[in-house]
């Protein structure tokens with residue numbers, strides 16, 4: 107992987123006796139969305155806090171935007187933006203005042219600060235609400251203001267810690283489209299989420315954090331392939347063809363009523379080809395073929411199950 111924007115090797119963190127991160131490795135290329143997925147208490151926020159310099163790691167070789175977190179945290183801070191579950195928005199002042207405060211913190215001139223604030227408020231559909239105290243904003247508006255404030259410093263890397271937790275479906279979709287726009291603009295996004303759908307929608311790569319370790323990492327499709335349950339389904343209209351196929355593919359389970367066969371499959375091209383080749387040699391043609399991969403829910407529950415899963419593959423297919 108060329109020149110990752112965020113890289114962690116052997117990242118460790120414990121609180122007292124509790125090992126939160128037990129030596130994890132992460133490599134996130136520039137301009138991509140990475141989702142760290144895990145159940146409550148898995149250590150997602152801890153990972154974000156460490157990589158965004160808010161908390162120090164116990165061990166690990168950590169780089170963000172080419173800067174070493176241990177020796178050059180200031181340079182890392184200058185390159186990143188962070189919006190956490192605990193928003194930086196001050197409810198007592200207006201949306202615009204919150205923005206101008208950020209502009210001051212970034213040492214923008216008064217004029218430049220006003221320009222940037224107005225532009226971002228407009229972009230996040232907050233212009234009409236700009237002169238109202240932020241405490242009157244809805245949850246979705248507060249999150250939008252929070253991201254707008256993060257963007258004042260024009261960061262190339264953004265950490266979003268559970269950006270849509272607690273939002274209604276419409277606000278969640280708005281947030282997703284904001285995140286997609288950021289990526290189109292070339293920003294690298296590191297997000298944490300408990301929502302499988304969110305990781306599936308947004309992330310180029312997903313890592314599942316469980317018991318302090320990365321239980322699996324890959325694209326949504328790669329992750330879906332590593333849990334059992336994937337299969338190919340063949341449907342026939344001719345009962346004779348159905349019976350011949352059932353004999354040829356002896357690992358298949360059949361449904362005599364619907365003339366459908368289900369063959370366990372990892373969904374790879376190689377596996378699909380071998381099944382089709384076997385059918386071809388006997389001259390059987392199915393009327394319908396569908397490939398079923400497990401969804402991300404299956405993966406999540408399999409990987410974050412309390413008891414170890416027998417025969418669980420250690421690596422994803424690449």
Ligand code: ADP
Nearest residue numbers: 121124126144145146147148149150151152153
């Ligand atoms: P997540 O974001 O995945 O819900 P966290 O990173 O917030 O998980 O927490 C992981 C674990 O670390 C939890 O068991 C939590 O109680 C513990 N933890 C987090 N921060 C601290 C802290 N400052 N002191 C002690 N324990 C902490």
